[in-house]
Amino acid sequence: MKLIGSKTEHDLRKILVKSNELLFKSEENKRLLEVVRSLYPEMKVAYIIDWIPEQGEDIYKLLIDNNIILEIELDRNNAEIKPIIEFKSITQYLQGLSKQNQIKLGVALDLASKYLDNMNS
Numbered sequence: 001m002k003l004i005g006s007k008t009e010h011d012l013r014k015i016l017v018k019s020n021e022l023l024f025k026s027e028e029n030k031r032l033l034e035v036v037r038s039l040y041p042e043m044k045v046a047y048i049i050d051w052i053p054e055q056g057e058d059i060y061k062l063l064i065d066n067n068i069i070l071e072i073e074l075d076r077n078n079a080e081i082k083p084i085i086e087f088k089s090i091t092q093y094l095q096g097l098s099k100q101n102q103i104k105l106g107v108a109l110d111l112a113s114k115y116l117d118n119m120n121s
Contacts, residue, residue, distance in 0.1 A: 001106035008100075012107045019048035020111075023062075032060060035072055035083050040064050045115045047108040050101070061093075063105070066112035069093040 003009055023029050023036075023046055036046060043064055050061035056077060062070045069092070073084040090109070094102065 001102055003106055009107050012104050016047045016108050045112050049108050063108045
């Protein structure tokens, strides 16, 4: 997806940067981060691209580095219940995705690529 520098992209960029900060620094997301790190110990960057609070669980969709979508369902009331985890490629995730969510993914991929490029420089 080609980004054009629109206001929508700018607003999504701010939301995604905040999601990254909250994932790595917030106590509320500690369990989510532990699950992600157990699966991807070499992870450099992650963005929460979707969060669906259900009645007894939270469903998160995260972009890990710039190449995998990780969907994690965490039980909100019982940390002992194993999370339900699904992996998708970027191509798989894009299938049937709304225009708004395609833009959000495009912005997240751009942020992740720039972050990874800066780490390698």
